[in-house]
Amino acid sequence: MDKEERQLDRFVREHGEDGATFAPTSVEEAIGGSFVETDEIESLQERMRGWLDVPRPVHIVGPTGSGKTALALSVAAARDQPVVWINGDELIDTGSLVGERSGKAQYKERDNFVRGVMKKKSIVRDRWVDNPLSVAVQNGATLVYNEFSRTKPAANNALLSVFEEGVLDRPGQRGQDRIVEVHPEFRAIFTSNSTEYAGVHRPQDALLDRLVGIHLDYYNRETEIAIVSSRVDEHDDETIEQVVEIVRELRDRLDLHVGTRAAVMVAEGLTVFGDDALVEVCVDVLGSKAESREEIEEVREEIEDVV
Numbered sequence: 332m333d334k335e336e337r338q339l340d341r342f343v344r345e346h347g348e349d350g351a352t353f354a355p356t357s358v359e360e361a362i363g364g365s366f367v368e369t370d371e372i373e374s375l376q377e378r379m380r381g382w383l384d385v386p387r388p389v390h391i392v393g394p395t396g397s398g399k400t401a402l403a404l405s406v407a408a409a410r411d412q413p414v415v416w417i418n419g420d421e422l423i424d425t426g427s428l429v430g431e432r433s434g435k436a437q438y439k440e441r442d443n444f445v446r447g448v449m450k451k452k453s454i455v456r457d458r459w460v461d462n463p464l465s466v467a468v469q470n471g472a473t474l475v476y477n478e479f480s481r482t483k484p485a486a487n488n489a490l491l492s493v494f495e496e497g498v499l500d501r502p503g504q505r506g507q508d509r510i511v512e513v514h515p516e517f518r519a520i521f522t523s524n525s526t527e528y529a530g531v532h533r534p535q536d537a538l539l540d541r542l543v544g545i546h547l548d549y550y551n552r553e554t555e556i557a558i559v560s561s562r563v564d565e566h567d568d569e570t571i572e573q574v575v576e577i578v579r580e581l582r583d584r585l586d587l588h589v590g591t592r593a594a595v596m597v598a599e600g601l602t603v604f605g606d607d608a609l610v611e612v613c614v615d616v617l618g619s620k621a622e623s624r625e626e627i628e629e630v631r632e633e634i635e636d637v638v
C-alpha cells in the first residue's frame with residue numbers, strides 16, 4: 332500500500348465509505364441507560380409525532396439537563412427509519428452539513444491491450460464525502476440536530492431549501508449532482524437550550540419560521556422520580572423521592588439551572604459517599620456551575636437549609 336492508499340484506507344475506517352459519522356446510534360447509548368416513559372413524556376412524544384407526520388420539523392426548546400436530547404432521540408428511534416445525529420457547533424460550515432470534497436480517491440485500471448502485457452493505470456480523483464444532512468435527506472432518515480443554534484446561521488441556511496422546496500443544494504458538487512431531492516421519509520428534530528436560543532445564537536427567522544416549537548420545562552415530580560430511579564437502582568424509593576424533592580427545591584431557590592441530570596448525579600453520588608454525605612454531594616454536583624467561592628458558599632447555605 333502506498334502512502335495515498337494508506338490515507339484513504341484510514342479515512343474509510345474512521346468515517347465509513349461515504350465519510351459520514353453517526354453517533355449516538357440509540358437513545359440508550361445517548362443517555363447511558365433505558366428511556367423512561369411516563370404520561371407526561373408520552374404526551375410530548377405524541378405531540379412531536381403528530382407534527383412530524385404533517386410533516387413539519389420539530390424544535391424542542393428547554394433548559395440544560397431537562398431531557399431534550401433523550402426525548403428527541405426517543406421519537407426519532409421509534410420511527411422505522413435510520414437516525415442521523417448532528418451536534419451543533421461554531422465550527423460547522425455548509426460543507427460539514429451537506430458534504431464536501433475531501434482528499435483524493437485512487438482508482439486502479441488494468442488494460443490488457445497486448446496479449447501477455449498488462450498496463451496498470453492509476454487515476455486520482457477528488458473524493459466526495461456526504462455529510463450528515465445530505466446523508467439524512469437522501470436516505471429518508473430522521474435527523475436529530477442537537478443544539479442547532481450553536482451552529483452559525485449561515486451554515487444552517489442549507490436547511491431552508493430542504494424544508495421549503497424539498498431539495499438540498501450541495502455547493503461543492505458539480506452539474507446535476509449539485510441538487511438532491513429530499514426523500515419523502517426525511518424528518519428533522521432540532522433541540523436548543525432556552526438560554527442560548529434567546530441570546531446571541533438566535534437562529535435566522537427564516538429557519539425558525541419553518542419549525543414547530545415545543546417548549547419544555549423541567550419534568551414534573553413523578554417523571555423525575557421515575558427517571559432517577561431508572562438510572563440508579565441502589566436506592567429505596569424514599570431516598571430517590573428525597574433527592575428529587577431537594578433538587579426541585581434548589582431549582583426554585585438558586586439562580587442556577589438545576590436539571591434532571593443534577594438529580595441523577597446526586598443519586599449516583601449517594602451510592603458512593605453514603606446518605607450522610609447528602610450536603611457535600613449536592614455541593615459537588617452544583618459546584619461546577621458556581622462562578623466564585625462566594626457563590627458556592629451561598630449555594631452551600633441554601634443546600635443546608637433545604638436538606
Ligand SMILES: Nc1ncnc2c1ncn2[C@@H]1O[C@H](COP(=O)(O)OP(=O)(O)OP(=O)(O)O)[C@@H](O)[C@H]1O
Nearest residue numbers: 362365366367395396397398399400401558591592
Ligand atoms: N426519559 C428519560 N429516561 C431516562 N433518563 C432520562 C430521560 N430524560 C432525561 N434523562 C436523564 O437526564 C439526563 C439529561 O437529559 P438530556 O441529556 O436529554 O437533557 P438535555 O436537556 O438534552 O441536556 P443538555 O441541554 O445539557 O444537552 C440524561 O443523561 C438522562 O440521565
